Amino acid sequence: MSVSIDPATTVSDPDWATRPDGAQVSVSIGDLTLDSGATLADVTVAFQKWGTPTAARDNIVLALHALTGNSHVAGPADDQFSMTGWWDGLIGPGCAVDTDEWCVLAPNAIGGCFGSTGPGSLAPDGRPWGSRFPRLTVRDLVRSESLALEALGISRLAAVAGGSMGGARALEWAVTYPDAVGAALVLAVGARASADQIGTQTTQIEAIKSDPAWQGGDYYGTGRSPSTGMGIARRIAHLSYRSDRELDQRFENRPQGEENPLVDGRYSIASYLEHQAEKLKRRFDPGAYVVLSDVLNNHDVGRDRGGVAAALAGCSVPTVVGAIDSDRLYPLYQLEEIARELGDCVGGLHVIRSDAGHDGFLTEFEPIRELLAKTMDVARLRRSAD
Numbered sequence: 071m072s073v074s075i076d077p078a079t080t081v082s083d084p085d086w087a088t089r090p091d092g093a094q095v096s097v098s099i100g101d102l103t104l105d106s107g108a109t110l111a112d113v114t115v116a117f118q119k120w121g122t123p124t125a126a127r128d129n130i131v132l133a134l135h136a137l138t139g140n141s142h143v144a145g146p147a148d149d150q151f152s153m154t155g156w157w158d159g160l161i162g163p164g165c166a167v168d169t170d171e172w173c174v175l176a177p178n179a180i181g182g183c184f185g186s187t188g189p190g191s192l193a194p195d196g197r198p199w200g201s202r203f204p205r206l207t208v209r210d211l212v213r214s215e216s217l218a219l220e221a222l223g224i225s226r227l228a229a230v231a232g233g234s235m236g237g238a239r240a241l242e243w244a245v246t247y248p249d250a251v252g253a254a255l256v257l258a259v260g261a262r263a264s265a266d267q268i269g270t271q272t273t274q275i276e277a278i279k280s281d282p283a284w285q286g287g288d289y290y291g292t293g294r295s296p297s298t299g300m301g302i303a304r305r306i307a308h309l310s311y312r313s314d315r316e317l318d319q320r321f322e323n324r325p326q327g328e329e330n331p332l333v334d335g336r337y338s339i340a341s342y343l344e345h346q347a348e349k350l351k352r353r354f355d356p357g358a359y360v361v362l363s364d365v366l367n368n369h370d371v372g373r374d375r376g377g378v379a380a381a382l383a384g385c386s387v388p389t390v391v392g393a394i395d396s397d398r399l400y401p402l403y404q405l406e407e408i409a410r411e412l413g414d415c416v417g418g419l420h421v422i423r424s425d426a427g428h429d430g431f432l433t434e435f436e437p438i439r440e441l442l443a444k445t446m447d448v449a450r451l452r453r454s455a456d
C-alpha cells in the first residue's frame with residue numbers, strides 16, 4: 071500500500087517488534103480524512119502483537135476482529151481484556167498461524183472502545199467526542215490501519231484474516247490494496263450490507279438512542295450510560311448470531327429454572343439473552359456499538375468501484391472464503407457471491423457445517439483452523455515467490 075503519513079505520526083513503543091507475545095503498541099497517525107469528506111483529528115490505532123517481525127517485515131499477518139471484538143485474539147482473559155482471545159489456540163507457536171514463522175498484528179477498530187480512537191476518546195479540545203464523532207466506513211477503518219502499519223515500517227501483509235466485521239475489513243483490505251496483501255481469509259460476511267442486516271442493525275441503534283441515558287450521544291462523563299438500550303440491542307443481535315435450530319435444542323419453550331413464565335417468570339431463552347446483554351454491558355461502550363453498527367450498515371465493497379461484481383473481479387489477492395451453513399445473519403448466498411465473483415478465490419466456497427449460526431466463525435475451532443492453515447499455505451507460497 072502506499073499512503074502518505076501525517077507528520078504528527080508517533081509510535082508509542084519504538085521497540086514494539088521485540089516485545090513479548092500480546093504486547094500492546096499504539097500508533098498516533100494524526101488527522102484522518104474520511105470517506106464522508108470529514109476529518110477525524112488526532113487518530114490513534116492500538117494493536118496487539120504475537121510473534122516477531124522479520125527485518126524485511128515480510129511475515130506480517132493482520133487479524134481483524136468483529137463488531138464487539140478487540141485486539142485480544144489469543145491468550146487468556148486478563149485485567150484489560152475480560153475474555154479469552156477470540157481465536158485462542160489458532161494463533162501461537164505451532165498453531166494454524168504459527169507465530170514462530172508469522173508475526174500477527176491485531177488492530178482495534180477505530181470507532182470502538184479498546185484503545186483506538188472512538189466516540190468515548192478525548193477530542194483535541196479535551197472533551198469526549200460523543201455526538202461529534204463522525205460516521206465511519208469499513209474503508210476508513212482499513213485506511214487507519216494501513217497508515218498505522220506504515221508508521222511501523224510495514225508496507226506489505228503476508229495475510230489478512232477475519233470474520234463478520236473482521237471479514238468486511240479483510241475483504242476491503244484485499245480489494246483496496248491488492249498489491250500489498252499476500253492472501254486473505256474472509257469469513258461470515260457479505261460483499262455489501264443487505265436490507266435484512268441494515269434492518270436489524272438500525273433497530274439495534276434505535277434501541278440505544280431511545281434510552282434516556284443516551285443524551286444525544288453526549289453521555290460520557292455524566293455518570294449515566296445507555297446500557298439498557300445496548301442490552302436490548304445485544305439481545306436482538308445475539309438471536310441473529312445463533313441459529314433457530316440450536317436455540318430450540320438448547321432452550322425449547324422451557325421456563326428458566328423454577329420460574330413460571332405464565333405468572334411473572336422468564337423463559338430460559340430470555341434468561342440466556344439477558345445474560346449475554348449483561349456481559350456486553352460490562353465490556354462495551356454503547357456509543358461504539360452505534361458507530362460500528364453503522365459501519366456494518368454502510369459496508370459495500372462495490373461503492374464507487376462500479377458495483378460489487380466489478381470490485382470483486384478486480385481483486386487479485388488469493389482469498390479463502392468461508393461460510394457457516396446455519397448463519398442467518400450472513401446467509402450462504404452472500405458468501406457464494408463473494409466466492410463466485412472474486413478474481414482469485416482459493417478452492418471455491420468453504421461451507422462449515424454447524425448449528426452455531428453466525429457465531430460459528432468464533433466457535434467452530436477445527437474448520438476455522440483448517441481455513442487459517444490453508445490461508446497461511448497460500449501466504450507462504452506467495453512470500454517465497456516474491
Ligand SMILES: CC(=O)SCCNC(=O)CCNC(=O)[C@H](O)C(C)(C)COP(=O)(O)OP(=O)(O)OC[C@H]1O[C@@H](n2cnc3c(N)ncnc32)[C@H](O)[C@@H]1OP(=O)(O)O
Binds near residue numbers: 342349
Ligand atoms: C471476532 C471477535 O472478536 S467477536 C467477539 C467475540 N466475543 C464475543 O462475541 C463475546 C460474546 N460471547 C459470545 O458471543 C459467545 O460467548 C461466543 C460466541 C464467544 C461463544 O459462544 P458459546 O461458547 O457457544 O457460548 P454460549 O452462547 O453458549 O453462551 C454461554 C453462556 O451463556 C450462559 N447461559 C446458558 N444458558 C443460560 C440461561 N438459561 N440463562 C442464563 N445464562 C445462560 C452460560 O452460563 C454461559 O455463560 P458465560 O459465558 O458467562 O460462561
Ligand SMILES: N[C@@H](CCO)C(=O)O
Binds near residue numbers: 136138139233234311
Ligand atoms: N459475537 C460477535 C458477533 C458479531 O460478529 C461479536 O459480538 O462481535
